[in-house]
Amino acid sequence: MSDNPASYTSRRLILKDWGSEEEVMQFGAEGNWEAVQDQSFDIPEGIVRNVMWQVTPDIVLQYAVDSRSECSVFVLIGSPEDSVQRLQESIERNVHPWTLNELITAVDRAEDREALYRAVLRAGVGAPREFHRKFFKRIKKAILNGDSRIRSAGIWATAYSRWPEFVPLLTDVSQQDPLESLQRDARIILNHYAE
Numbered sequence: 045m046s047d048n049p050a051s052y053t054s055r056r057l058i059l060k061d062w063g064s065e066e067e068v069m070q071f072g073a074e075g076n077w078e079a080v081q082d083q084s085f086d087i088p089e090g091i092v093r094n095v096m097w098q099v100t101p102d103i104v105l106q107y108a109v110d111s112r113s114e115c116s117v118f119v120l121i122g123s124p125e126d127s128v129q130r131l132q133e134s135i136e137r138n139v140h141p142w143t144l145n146e147l148i149t150a151v152d153r154a155e156d157r158e159a160l161y162r163a164v165l166r167a168g169v170g171a172p173r174e175f176h177r178k179f180f181k182r183i184k185k186a187i188l189n190g191d192s193r194i195r196s197a198g199i200w201a202t203a204y205s206r207w208p209e210f211v212p213l214l215t216d217v218s219q220q221d222p223l224e225s226l227q228r229d230a231r232i233i234l235n236h237y238a239e
Contacts, residue, residue, distance in 0.1 A: 045182035056117040056204070058170045065093065068107050068116065070112035072097045077105065103128055105135075110159060112200055113165040117141075135213045142170055144179075151182045160186075162196045168201025175207045178188070187213050192223050203233045211237060 065209070072079065077097035084093050093109040093116075103122030105112055110117070120128045135141070142150075147167045154160035164186040171179040186198025199217060202210040211234065218230035 050159050052123055052128045053173065054120040054128055055172050056115075056169055057132070057135060057139070058147070059116040059118065059139065060142055060164060065109075065116075068236065069095070072105070072107070075099065075105075081102065089170055095136050099131060100127070100148060105131075112171060113169050113170045115163075115166055117169065144170070144172065144176075147171070148178050148182065151186075156189060157193060162195035164194065164201050167208060168197075168204045171201075171205045173205070175209055179205070179211055180207065183210070184213060191227060195221065195223075195226055196229065199229050199233065202235060206237055208237075 072095065073099065077099050079095060080098050081094065081096040083095075090109045093107070094106045097105045097107075099105050099120070102120070102124075104119075105118060106119045106121065108117055108119070108127075109115070118139070118141070120132050120135075122128050147163075147170045150163040151160070152160050152169050154163045164183065167179055167182055171183075183198050183201045186194050186201065189198065195217075199214070202214060214230045214234050218227050218234060221227045222231065
């Protein structure tokens with residue numbers, strides 16, 4: 045369904061305050077949706093869990109757990125766009141995922157290195173599909189940070205949105221970062237951008 049050029053993909057809705065995968069599966073069961081895909085451990089794609097439910101004949105709900113960020117997300121894919129957006133709003137009201145403002149605030153208020161690392165990755169996962177200046181600013185700041193762990197979070201945060209605005213930054217990192225491992229990570233992400 046995602047290969048259909050007329051289909052619309054929602055932003056990734058990062059789940060919070062959900063205790064377990066069982067709760068997510070119960071959510072799908074309560075919706076009486078047919079599970080059309082249920083996979084675990086797609087390590088090459090960085091996904092440790094991937095479930096898709098057919099919500100309507102033209103809309104699927106995907107649940108995925110990303111291994112790097114450790115974020116669990118819902119994504120709606122289908123058409124028409126207004127139907128997908130209505131379902132997204134319903135999920136937001138019932139599930140209370142991270143809002144865009146909360147994602148930004150978590151980066152700004154991170155109190156230590158590990159909290160900042162997690163917040164930057166989470167912001168990358170939850171960033172809007174279209175360019176958003178506030179997210180770009182925080183991720184760029186992480187990429188330019190003196191701490192290699194925070195730079196790593198910033199670099200990998202760019203992999204989720206694939207905004208062309210990140211290409212010059214990633215190119216610089218791929219050629220000039222003091223750590224070869226981060227140069228390599230930037231090249232990997234640039235290759236994904238080119239696909």
